[in-house]
Amino acid sequence: MGKTDPAEAEPLIEVAGVEKVFTVRRKVGRLRRARHQVRAVDGLTFQVPRGEMVGYIGPNGAGKSTTIKMLTGILTPSGGRLRVAGIDPSPSSRLRSNRGYPSRERTRLARRIGVVFGQRTTLWWDLPLKDSYELVRRMYRVPAGAFRTNLDRCVELLDLAPLLDVPVRQLSLGQRMRGDLAAALLHDPEVLYLDEPTIGLDVTSKAKVRAFLHEVNAERGTTVLLTTHDLTDIEQLCRRVMVIDHGRLVFDGDLAGLRAAADGERLLVVDLAAELPPIEGVPGARTAKVDGPRQWLAFPAAHSAAPLVTAVAARYPLVDLAVREPDVETLIAELYAGGGAARVAPGGATRPAPRDRAVICPHD
Numbered sequence: 001m002g003k004t005d006p007a008e009a010e011p012l013i014e015v016a017g018v019e020k021v022f023t024v025r026r027k028v029g030r031l032r033r034a035r036h037q038v039r040a041v042d043g044l045t046f047q048v049p050r051g052e053m054v055g056y057i058g059p060n061g062a063g064k065s066t067t068i069k070m071l072t073g074i075l076t077p078s079g080g081r082l083r084v085a086g087i088d089p090s091p092s093s094r095l096r097s098n099r100g101y102p103s104r105e106r107t108r109l110a111r112r113i114g115v116v117f118g119q120r121t122t123l124w125w126d127l128p129l130k131d132s133y134e135l136v137r138r139m140y141r142v143p144a145g146a147f148r149t150n151l152d153r154c155v156e157l158l159d160l161a162p163l164l165d166v167p168v169r170q171l172s173l174g175q176r177m178r179g180d181l182a183a184a185l186l187h188d189p190e191v192l193y194l195d196e197p198t199i200g201l202d203v204t205s206k207a208k209v210r211a212f213l214h215e216v217n218a219e220r221g222t223t224v225l226l227t228t229h230d231l232t233d234i235e236q237l238c239r240r241v242m243v244i245d246h247g248r249l250v251f252d253g254d255l256a257g258l259r260a261a262a263d264g265e266r267l268l269v270v271d272l273a274a275e276l277p278p279i280e281g282v283p284g285a286r287t288a289k290v291d292g293p294r295q296w297l298a299f300p301a302a303h304s305a306a307p308l309v310t311a312v313a314a315r316y317p318l319v320d321l322a323v324r325e326p327d328v329e330t331l332i333a334e335l336y337a338g339g340g341a342a343r344v345a346p347g348g349a350t351r352p353a354p355r356d357r358a359v360i361c362p363h364d
């Protein structure tokens with residue numbers, strides 16, 4: 001598949017005023033149960049152009065997985081309009097096959113999307129990895145030539161050759177995730193939904209997964225919607241980040257804009273050659289913590305760490321360093337604490353503010 005110029009393309013994913021309400025039964029008193037409604041997604045509107053890689057972040061229970069499940073057709077929205085590659089992922093029951101099989105629309109959509117849920121596998125537990133891929137080939141009716149090319153590329157980029165004969169249940173979490181990523185791409189989908197693809201992975205596995213996603217997006221022009229709690233995923237992969245909270249979009253822009261809106265801090269962690277008094281005289285930074293030869297310097301999240309590193313290295317015996325991002329929950333708490341003027345939401349519609357706040361779109 002050739003790379004498409006995102007500028008020329010119409011939105012591949014369109015979400016307009018989408019809602020999802022779950023009805024749950026909760027215990028009231030000792031014996032009674034009452035129906036209760038959970039508004040998981042609440043008037044969500046956004047568009048993703050073809051070829052874009054977008055981070056989709058928010059605190060636990062914000063509505064991220066529910067959004068992805070609606071975009072894949074696993075869940076039907078309670079209201080609003082969804083289109084993926086021009087297809088409604090959840091056509092009305094009138095269009096579904098009366099024998100319970102997916103409608104032709106859903107089959108058509110399944111051929112154009114790939115999904116990876118970090119906490120679950122789509123691979124066959126007892127089969128060697130390569131047999132799972134063969135089953136995927138048959139399910140999606142991938143032509144032999146395309147299958148070979150896609151598999152060879154995934155095996156190369158994800159370092160899968162030593163794992164192809166290993167049953168999935170014997171794979172480590174990181175190996176299984178690489179296996180799942182390959183399985184999701186064998187039928188050459190235009191859109192890839194990733195729900196926490198780096199969760200629980202060690203640093204090396206995370207780096208492999210990120211490098212692979214970067215390559216797939218650049219090489220094939222695959223559109224990627226990525227949910228994660230790891231801001232480094234966003235920093236390394238996505239030029240755009242959408243923040244959802246209580247089912248509503250509260251930010252849509254780049255990571256620098258999010259940091260600026262949140263008005264929070266990042267940490268430069270430095271390992272010195274010896275235990276020294278707190279670092280002083282580094283403009284724009286304050287020493288937040290000292291533990292032996294390791295010191296933590298807090299600096300405004302929207303600023304670059306480079307001048308700090310230069311200033312520290314010029315005056316102190318620097319051995320190692322790392323930049324720590326705040327976690328998603330902290331960033332969003334800071335986003336609320338930081339204030340912000342009412343803006344117009346993506347798509348042009350003025351929307352009510354979540355918890356008295358409006359969508360912050362730095363690029364509007």
Ligand SMILES: Nc1ncnc2c1ncn2[C@@H]1O[C@H](COP(=O)(O)OP(=O)(O)OP(=O)(O)O)[C@@H](O)[C@H]1O
Pocket residue numbers: 022023024038039040058059060061062063064065066067
């Ligand atoms: N099948 C369901 N039935 C009832 N409530 C549900 C169901 N699925 C999700 N919810 C509720 O909807 C809200 C959004 O859940 P969702 O799983 O989409 O959040 P999330 O942003 O993906 O969270 P996390 O980061 O923890 O995975 C939560 O309050 C959750 O409890």
